[in-house]
Amino acid sequence: MIADSLEQHAIAFEYVDLYRAAACPDTSAIDGLIFMGGPMSANDDLPYIRRELELIGEAVSRGLPILGICLGSQLIAKALGASVYPNSVSEIGWYPVHWTTAAARDRLHQGLSAPETVFHWHGETFDLPPGAE
8 A cells, every 4th residue: 555655646666675685775865764564573683673773773864754664663663762562462453543743743644633443463562762752
């Protein structure tokens, strides 16, 4: 769905599988990053997890916009100094996402005010990094 939306808006994109040892994108040649989900943990000591965390840090230092979906959001939180840890319960199924006032100010989420029901499948959660809303 993300790729479809990008194509509909004529936004060029490249899908990179870092877990398959693909080369990291050059952050000086891109306009933003989207990190997707997966069954692993942001805390796993795996080469591609370390590369993703480094890539996030580099992108943040360049001021690039970053979107994290599921594991991707956990990676962003960890790269920015927040804790990622087991949730007290696993969230598997359809649950609402409630938008904050900070989300309403973000260009990506403009127009979203009512809760959106989305599918969840995770057992970990994270704290917000310093300065995050």
